[in-house]
Amino acid sequence: MSYGIEHTAHKDYTGAKIGMWLFLFTEFFLFFGPVLLYTIYRFRYHAAFTASSHELDLAIGSINTAILLTSSLTMAVSISALQRDRTKLSLWMLAATFVLGVVFLINKYFEWTEKFSHGMYPGGEALAGGPPGQGVFYGLYFFLTGLHGLHVLAGITAIGVLAFMVLKKKVSAADHVRLENAGLYWHLVDVVWIYLFPIFYLVR
């Protein structure tokens, strides 16, 4: 039993999009704060930031970047497919996006644990003796990539839920704004990483 007002089933597609856009806007500001801090600290500790950046695994970082970019492609194709009523293709693409997201997180896990094992984490012995800029770099690195990782996790969950809804025909060619909104969210997660990658891995 619905306790709310019994609305006529009037779906506002544009309204849903505006709502999602506004939410993405808030996510931009969420990441903006620490990136602003990063910018300031980079000027302050340029040498230490450069040195620390060299210590990150560029290979994994680049591969992860490629993975997320590819997942954006599969997501976009998934939506395009559903719009053309190609449900099967859409589902496969969603599955691919999901898997790519999971692989991204697994890579992250290996990357992080590698650092942990060498004491390269806030509070770890290797950083304790190092210059202050190095500590700040790693602090920002773990915080920002961690925050981003949480968003990837949320995105993967959303994709899983959407895939289920597509299977159950609750989301279809006739009514797919929710898939599009999930896509928008996923692309935002990709765009954030597009910036995080150079600021952490490519400081020279």
Next chain:
Amino acid sequence: MYENGEKHYIARYTTLVMVWVSLIGLTWLTVKISGIGFGTFSIIAPFLIASIKAFLVVDYFMHPLFRKEG
């Protein structure tokens, strides 16, 4: 798909793939040139490239999702 007699924009697969190729290429480029530059300004080139990549994602992957009613 038609709505009110208007055909609205659905992204074409080939466009999407070409954008993806550009994104991968730009990523390769940004890694390659990250050594070039001087001191604090070495951020400029990677940042510019990142912005181009972001623009591609926003304009080709996200923008079609903001089309009118449907």
Next chain:
Amino acid sequence: MSIRESYLESGPGSKLASWIFSTDHKRIGLLYLAVIMSLFFVGVTLGFLMRLELITRGPTIMEAQTYNSLFTLHGVIMLFIFIIPVTTSVFGNFMLPIMIGARDVAFPRLNLLSWWIFVAGTILAITTLILGPADTGWTFYAPYSLISGQYVALAVFAVFVLGLSSILTGINMVTTVHRLRAPGMTWHRLPLFVWAIYATAWILVIATPILGVNLLMIIAERFFGIGVFDPAKGGDPILYQHLFWIYSHPAVYVMILPSLGVIAEIIPVFSRKTVFGYKAIAYSSIGIAALGSLVWGHHMFVSGYSYTAGVIFSLFTFLVAIPSAVKVYNFVGTMYKGSIVVDTPFYFVLAFIYMFAVGGLTGVILGALSINIHLHDTYFVVAHFHYIKFGAAALGFFAALHYWFPKVFGRMYNRRFANWSLLIFFIGFNLLFLPMFVLGYEGMPRRYFDYLPQYANLQYLSIFGSWVLVIGIAMMFGNLIKGLFRGKPAPQNPWGAATLEWQVPSPPPKENFREIPEVKHNPYHFENVRRELD
């Protein structure tokens, strides 16, 4: 279940469930009211106890550590649980859809989720009260917030959760105003309260995430020592202040804009005259939101940043007073040559204008660099922000309660008693806070548990004022609660207002309108409406 039934009626089944799982914006507004007012009284009690502690020098009824926790929790409750959300989440939710001719907000289920998240944040905040409330001040400045032994991370997380609720409400309100206006309801026919909530919602969307991430970094510092704000690790605590005030200054506009909107609704009705300078009032809300985003550094004049930055922040602080003043001039301009009806909501308006003027002007004083060096972190600041947040913003909320009460509950309260309660409140408020300007000017620092003998007399006056104030608040709310249960049934349009909420029954039916109205004229067009109260 007929849609003509008032929203207060529930069908068969659990009444509680029908309320706390309701997606009806009117019920959600009242759900917010219930939670917020309960916590408001806790906040008032904390303030009262703080005043009581200061009745003698040195420890009176508590130790210094407790005092620090009290002012912290007082701030957290009064700001994040009361004044930031109250007018937007109670009256924005209840009235805005009706005022624009809609049946609900754009995302009713998200609205319910916002309330549940708000409740969660409130519970977390209260939990710190029991476990070990933070003693950092509501501002949680690093580096002390990084090392305090109290439950700072929990308190900070509570504020994060409350902020999330704000963000979702902001998204809902912006989308609602864009998408759900009735036919004929153009932007320039929107009631000014709607403009105010719209501007507020934008600030919520833009500024709150920055606070959110700042708080997350405090938590990351406390648990993982990431080092961004800790000087021992190369971090800079001033950067915390910057990020904090980049949100918290716009937040004060979140607190005042809705109240200014309420006042803008009441004045034309009680002047029987359309508002003077509608566009100026509407756009000044946007102007305040925009300019207000550029002044955050005025909280940090003495933090050691560059003189040039200080000059710029000071300049913008003066500039933001302009759209605020525009509103006051236009309020008075509306009343000029109007046919004034002196009734309860109008008394609130008069009190508000005085409070807003005192609070606003003392803000401009604080915006002057040289004076700020002397007055920063003194009682002068405490007096300033209480005038503007309690005397003006909260009073605007009380005004809204007294204006919209008959519509929301379908009953009238005792207006004569309400007027007396306002007078007692007003006297108590000024006795409590006016001396603080002098105390601050004479050098008494804020957040101090003890004081030098020369400050004693003014402290006594202020403490006495707090008792009078509390009596006024008790009278005011006792009266409203009595009206809730025993008040006479209210007519549909007691005050003779022209905005859409007064064209539906008191209390409104579940779906707000039988048919969505078509709007043909501006909201302060009094030709065809009559006051229905005696």
